Amino acid sequence: MLIQVLGSGCAKCRQLEENARRAAEELNLDFRIEKVSSLQEIMSFGVMLTPALVLDREVKTAGKVPDVAEIKKMLQAST
Amino acid sequence: MQRKSNSGCACGGMTNLLLPCSGAADTGEIADRAARRFAGRGCAGMFCLAGVGANISGFIASARGADRLLVVDGCKLDCGLKALQEKGISENIIHLRLTDLGLVKGQSPANEENVELVVAELGRKLNQSL
Numbered sequence: 693m694l695i696q697v698l699g700s701g702c703a704k705c706r707q708l709e710e711n712a713r714r715a716a717e718e719l720n721l722d723f724r725i726e727k728v729s730s731l732q733e734i735m736s737f738g739v740m741l742t743p744a745l746v747l748d749r750e751v752k753t754a755g756k757v758p759d760v761a762e763i764k765k766m767l768q769a770s771t
Numbered sequence: 772m773q774r775k776s777n778s779g780c781a782c783g784g785m786t787n788l789l790l791p792c793s794g795a796a797d798t799g800e801i802a803d804r805a806a807r808r809f810a811g812r813g814c815a816g817m818f819c820l821a822g823v824g825a826n827i828s829g830f831i832a833s834a835r836g837a838d839r840l841l842v843v844d845g846c847k848l849d850c851g852l853k854a855l856q857e858k859g860i861s862e863n864i865i866h867l868r869l870t871d872l873g874l875v876k877g878q879s880p881a882n883e884e885n886v887e888l889v890v891a892e893l894g895r896k897l898n899q900s901l
Binding site: 737738739740741744750751752753754755756 | 786830
């Protein structure tokens with residue numbers, strides 16, 4: 693699964709990346725995390741608030757930092 | 772992209788998004804012009820209602836993630852509000868219907884007076900929500 697974290701690299705972005713990594717690891721998923729900081733690329737997703745979490749090209753959250761448990765639910769629903 | 776406001780307004784750095792219906796009628800044009808003018812004052816950012824209707828996940832997630840959604844509908848059809856509700860978005864909405872302000876669809880030119888009427892009402896409603 694491709695997990696993308698969209699954002700400028702602020703503390704919230706880093707927290708989201710960490711939460712997503714932990715969630716995927718706890719589920720033993722085969723995954724790859726990609727950070728996207730280019731404004732043009734972020735906007736190409738239709739995202740207007742960051743940080744945003746994208747699972748297999750579908751934006752799940754924007755402007756929020758979901759916790760590990762929430763992300764695990766999203767991952768399970770996407771696999 | 773919407774950034775946290777630091778314009779000196781009272782919105783306190785919340786993320787406020789503006790969603791005018793931008794309909795074809797005069798009231799839709801007023802909604803669009805008023806929203807853009809209000810956005811220019813820094814308390815909210817323009818948002819793509821069409822992106823929500825088109826089911827683009829980034830727009831839907833952004834709408835869900837905002838602190839407030841200022842929906843500006845030109846008439847009682849409430850297309851903007853219903854487009855959000857169709858996607859299950861019903862929280863944090865501040866709704867303004869222009870015909871409730873006395874503007875009559877088809878008889879209200881998108882002139883300075885009418886646009887400013889709506890801009891002022893947007894400011895009042897946003898301040899009320901704080």
